[in-house]
Amino acid sequence: MLESIIETVENEHRKRPFGRVRMIRLTLGALAAAEAESLRFCFAIIAEGSVAEGARLDIDTVRGAGWCADCEASVALTERYAPCPVCGGARLRLTAGEELQLTEIEVE
Amino acid sequence: MCAICGCGGGDHAHSHGLSDRSHALASPPYASSDHSHAPSIEFGAGLAAVHIPGWSPQRTIRIERAILSKNDALAEINRLRLRAADVFALNFVSSPGSGKTSLLVRTITDVLSRRPIAVIEGDQQTSLDADRIRRAGAPAVQLNTGNGCHLDAHMVAQSLDELSPIPGSLLFIENVGNLVCPAAFDLGEAHKVVVLSVTEGEDKPLKYPNMFAAADLMLLNKTDLLPHVEFDMQACVEAARRVNPAIDILPVSARTGAGLSAFYDWIEARRLSYATAPPGIEPLNRRISR
Numbered sequence: 001m002l003e004s005i006i007e008t009v010e011n012e013h014r015k016r017p018f019g020r021v022r023m024i025r026l027t028l029g030a031l032a033a034a035e036a037e038s039l040r041f042c043f044a045i046i047a048e049g050s051v052a053e054g055a056r057l058d059i060d061t062v063r064g065a066g067w068c069a070d071c072e073a074s075v076a077l078t079e080r081y082a083p084c085p086v087c088g089g090a091r092l093r094l095t096a097g098e099e100l101q102l103t104e105i106e107v108e
Numbered sequence: 109m110c111a112i113c114g115c116g117g118g119d120h121a122h123s124h125g126l127s128d129r130s131h132a133l134a135s136p137p138y139a140s141s142d143h144s145h146a147p148s149i150e151f152g153a154g155l156a157a158v159h160i161p162g163w164s165p166q167r168t169i170r171i172e173r174a175i176l177s178k179n180d181a182l183a184e185i186n187r188l189r190l191r192a193a194d195v196f197a198l199n200f201v202s203s204p205g206s207g208k209t210s211l212l213v214r215t216i217t218d219v220l221s222r223r224p225i226a227v228i229e230g231d232q233q234t235s236l237d238a239d240r241i242r243r244a245g246a247p248a249v250q251l252n253t254g255n256g257c258h259l260d261a262h263m264v265a266q267s268l269d270e271l272s273p274i275p276g277s278l279l280f281i282e283n284v285g286n287l288v289c290p291a292a293f294d295l296g297e298a299h300k301v302v303v304l305s306v307t308e309g310e311d312k313p314l315k316y317p318n319m320f321a322a323a324d325l326m327l328l329n330k331t332d333l334l335p336h337v338e339f340d341m342q343a344c345v346e347a348a349r350r351v352n353p354a355i356d357i358l359p360v361s362a363r364t365g366a367g368l369s370a371f372y373d374w375i376e377a378r379r380l381s382y383a384t385a386p387p388g389i390e391p392l393n394r395r396i397s398r
Contacts, residue, residue: 004178012169022166026175033292033318034175081317081351090350100175106168 001034002046005102013051018107021055025104031064031080031097055105064097179293182261186296189268190279195226196379197279199297201319203312204285206305207329209237211362212280216244218365219372224277228267230259230284237282247271258289261296278375287316298382299324306330306337310344317351325356325374332361 009021028036036059043057064077068084069091075084077097084092174180190197200208209229216225227248229238238250249267251259264281273279281297283290291300302323304312307330313320320326326348328341341359348355358374360367 001175004175007178008171008173012171016169018167018169033289081314081321083350090353102171102173102175104168104170104172106166108166 001100002039002042006047006050006052008102009052009105010050012105020108021052021105022108023056023058023106024052024102025058025060025106027060027062027099027101027103029062029064029097029099031077031094032100034100036061052105060103062096062099064094066092066094066096068092176292179261182265183294183296186261186265186268187298189265190296190298193273194275194383195273195277195279196375196382197281197295197297198375199281199283199290199295199300200303201283201287201290201300201323202285202303202305203287203308206285206303206308207362208282208285208303209240211303211327211329211360212282213240213244214362214365214368215280215372216241216246218368219278219375220245224274226271226273226277226279228259228264228271228279228281230263230282232256232284247273253284257284257286258293259283259295260293264295278379287312287319291316291318291322299378301325301327303327303329304344306334306339306341310340311347313344313347313351320348320351320355323352323355324378325358327371328357328359329362331359331366332364 005024005026009024026039028034028039039059040057047053047055064080065074066077066084067073068075068087068089070087070089071084073086074095075086075092077085077092077094080094080097083090186197200212202208212227216227219225225246227238227241227246228251229235229241229248230251230253231237232254233252235250235252238248241248249270251263251267253259253263259281271279281295283295287302300319300323302319302325304326306328309315313326328344334341345357348357356374358367358370360371362368
């Protein structure tokens, strides 16, 4: 995942050259298949030798939410594929929390 | 006291850039008795050492791109390529030791006379599994991921160059034994098949929901061991349906062959419906169901 982030930044650098990358901002859903802590832990190692070396990694976390067809309401979700935490029903559609996006970079 | 630098005022000679505020005295309190506070704004202080109106040396570039989009794009190319070659690909995922390779060996033995089969074997290291597949009579490519925990679409594309499966064949991709990461990586397959053996817990679909949600078929393997283990088949089916109400479930034993004919029928039925489905529908469906 981090390699694909660095690759996107390097592609951007080829398109419109810039100096140092100061910051990389990710949007990460709380229920997405990635952990903010692991990403932070590995980032410096993966970025080494690339245009993003020394950049700060900012991660915006999006909480999980779903639409329950029985409650007819939006409910907060802390687990995927779990029943509605309010009514226990199964007619639940995930509406937020799966984001995994490279949002923006700040460069010099 | 000098209001700008806080020095004793008049103790030493210094200038604040204002002609009438210079003050000078005989006994300076500081070693450096001369300094200047001339107000200045450095437009060329940034890395670029130049100022252009409306352009800051530090800027933000909006990207807003899904992080796995590169893999998804490569997977779509694989999918189109496989479809054009009339090759039906299944991506087998499970924990290590669920019996994926034995299941494939048995399937090759039973089906190869009717339909050509090619296999991509993913493991951290060794070519032991590909050797077993080749001994069963099918061409196989071994992919060693080293420290990687999953196969990705690029690896599969390279294997396809190597294998070039003949039209009408089945392509079995045996992913690295791991119930977590392979769920997130589309390889361009028609379906993911998750293999769960009865020697594991029946609650695995709840503990590793992403994988069971991504799969279209769950094979419950090693059913010949059911009399010897505590495994609640009904609870397992309920757990799987809870994370994926549409999942197909077939109990099989790769060792005795029990239930395998239903699996072979499933493959043929899905191969037919996949071949006749208009291309371009599946990626759309996947995007909707995500």
